[in-house]
Amino acid sequence: MSNPHPPMFDLFVIGGGVNGCGIARDAAGRGLKVGLAEQGDLAAATSSASSKLFHGGLRYLEFFEFGLVRESLREREILLRLMPHIAFPMRFVLPVHAEMRFETETPASRLLTRLFPWLKGRRPAWMIRLGLFLYDHLGGRGFLPGTRRLDLRRDPAGAALNPRYRTAFEYSDGWVDDARLVALNARDAATRGAKIMTRTQVTGAQIEHGQWQITLRDTRTGVTRLVTAGALVNAAGPWVDAVLHSALGQTGPRQIRLVRGSHIVTRRLFDHDRAYFLQGSDGRIIFLLPYQHDFTLIGTTEAAHPGPETPAICTEAERDYLLAFANHYLRDPITAQDVVHSFAGVRTLVDDGAASDTAATRSFVLHSENPGAPLLNVLGGKITNYRALSQAAVNRLFPGRPAWTASAPLPGGDFAVDGAAALIGDLQAAYPFLSPRWATRLIRAYGTEAVAILGKAKTTADLGRDFGATLTEAELRWLMTREFAQRAEDVVWRRSKLGLWMSRDQIAALDEWMQSEHEGGPQ
Template sequence: MRVHVALGLRIGMNADMRNDIIDLLVIGGGVNGCGIARDAAGRGLTVTLCEKDDLAQATSSASTKLFHGGLRYLEFYEFRLVREALVERETLLRAMPHISWPLRFVLPHHSGLRPRWLLRLGLFIYDHLGGRKILPATKSLNLRENAAGKPLKPMFERGFEYSDCWVEDSRLVALNARDAADRGVRVMTRTMVVGAERDGSVWRVSLRDAETGETRELRAKGVVNAGGPWVEDILSGKLRLNTPDRIRLVRGSHIVTKKLFDHDRAYIFQQSDGRIVFAIPYETDFTLIGTTDRDHTDAPGAAVCTDEEADYLRKAASEYFEKPIAAEDVVWRYSGVRPLYDDGAKSATAATRDYVLRVEATGEGAPALNVFGGKITTYRRLAEAALEKLRPHFPQMGPGWTAGVPLPGGDFPVDGVARLADDLRKAHPFVDARFALRLVRAYGVDAAKILGDALKFEDLGRHFGWNLTEAEVRWLMEREWARRADDVLWRRSKMGLRLTKREAAALDDWMREAGPAIVAAAE
């Protein structure tokens, strides 16, 4: 059943779908939608999730890719949010040690900005607010003697080092969706909600296949609007509900450069405008720099990192690095729109990162829960809170269960990545260290299933470039809803940084041609 569920719309839109009434329809295939669908299924509800594009198509693949409390949010007195996020870091780390890992951040003291005592105080609170157990504590650094000071300008003599966590954001979404499907959720990508109306105790929802144009109706006892930047469009345009709640669209842009330093720590740089900018080791050979905070007034899907934003990020990092970052050092840039709850803040930077959940229901009418705001670190807690909001309408649902339950591939110790990579190489001697580590970091214990009984590289099928093979692509198509080259190269992985345009086009041609046969074989 799991494989059939994972294949999406054409299998999902059958007669049973038209006639049965499910408990919950979740609209939106980002981290919040997939997290809610997974949690709901584990509590015993029947659930369908629909996403108009690919999983993690928008905001959830365009983050700074961190599980963090948000050190700078302390300045805005967001203590509840920071504490919740700090507690979640280690909860999530244990559940997904393949796609998330501890990361040390170096904070140089800038004599013209926040005083050293204030930084020390903030980091003391950060260390103790969330019950840290796995991650190491803050320590002071002499940047003239420590290797972390080598890439920096000589003026930066002192600093601090503290802990947060890295996470592969779009893989987080795909794995939540896969686990949801394993628990019975019907996941339908490239499926748009075109209209919905309440009919007493149920919602009648019209869905359209984005590829074939086929339209079907689904009936659900409740709807969750987790549309991210499109939450207002869905609320008023599709569900036709009126609410005073609004979102503030804030664009966050990033640049990826050639590798700027050799160690494995990240930097957090203060800026004179009050913002901070991260410089993070990325995909072995690159450095990720971000993010900006700009109010976004265009369509959510039109977010791009502008030349102005890219220049801002280059200059912000160059204020600290001894070697300035040139425009030609930038190999990729991306941008996403954060759907923040509009709390009336004066600036995009000051707008709350907390989430707000609203249930719209009248009398015995079917409920609709709308999700406003949120951050990737608190997605699991958001899902728990969303289900508790819906409990009066679904009293039969079970208790929360997701804390500590691993995502697919993540059932191994937090410090077990190196051992898994070694085991993979012992079983498959043709796999080099770099290939093995990439597979384990993406798939955890499932990496061995992808390689199967292969004795040589050629046994993995067609080679698409770098170390991307047919065996891996088939896995992603069968189990993670990948349908196009971009799904594989920019969301299920970041191999788009490696493959040439010609190789990417060849992959897309192969996936379009092989897709129907792969789906038919999986049936």
């Protein structure tokens, strides 16, 4: 028997990470009524704890995942064009030396061992150059420069490295502010009519009369309510199995493996804007990335994680591993005292039976059930492929509605890939009280919408209360009313990284102010 009342939503999405918000945006842009529930804040878990890269996955070539690398490389350039405020090209320096080795279980390692047994697992320079040639050409590279060889004895990139490293290759990939990527997808989805509900948990969902009956609980007040939807997407990331089994009452084998990736942040270790791709004697790799102007981001590790309810933290062992790895390369060693911040995220990988977490595929799987009232479970994926994944998900559920996101910039991203410097100059000219770093931060966060935040301000005082580190009341109100921020941590660790400069007292005062504003209702 069918329900005489149409569902409240055509599509309901569980999960406010990059995939969930990407799907909500895509679907809303196709004219669908969309709802999304996130049990915490947007990007509160994995999607704010990545290495913050749009990349093809150079090391995935060792696993012969040519299709994944090709698709990721194509997406990399699409995404860099669509969000030039929060994502931009970056050059990576890959030092070459004789001790570089494959992880022993990769297909490339096994093939080389058979063909060239005298290499004994080493990564020869010629093979790295071959891999970089493929990397330059597999995805049809457009505006990004190709690979070149560096003499580290002469190039400034060699100054931070141990003198024994004399040669390197330099190639292109992209940087992205991962948490802002999520917030802007959610913001655009809401602009297109989606209902975004943060700190809202899905406690149950069942099919009645051909529709999904979904029970929601406000995690702040405990109040529950019921909504209905024609189709349901489970994009809960590390919680995807938990939602499937607990909230949806489904049974079946575990479909994912959880892998914790940890990062550390140190004082700035080099005086240029390029990153380093470092290879270890254990076959693993890490990145040293320029981070928030004053710092260096080092990561990542890969360790099995017991479950989504276990907090993801960078352990002392992981911190020490990253320090030791980096010190094999650095001219001036670093210690735990140089670490100013750390974070960890739990990645969801498709459980494909691979022997190790490193070998597990980074591709995604869309698993659909219940043709009458569809359920789509999103498994795996990587941040570079979030748009393609979102498009594929909506295509699967609502075929015939044209795709659109490949040419639609995110809010604030309607300018050229190389146009940020000009925007920063224009912003300073319009608002002379802004310092160069303040203006840069605003453009890199909000792009062309920075002017809307500053409005008619003539002085810093016109922007309201100063919370520290250039965070003003005007910006904070924008984040609360347009980007779903409710607590201080939402602002200083996700929608910005101002927590790196703010004191605990400043953050506490900010949280108190935000709570008082929230309790008082819209201002």
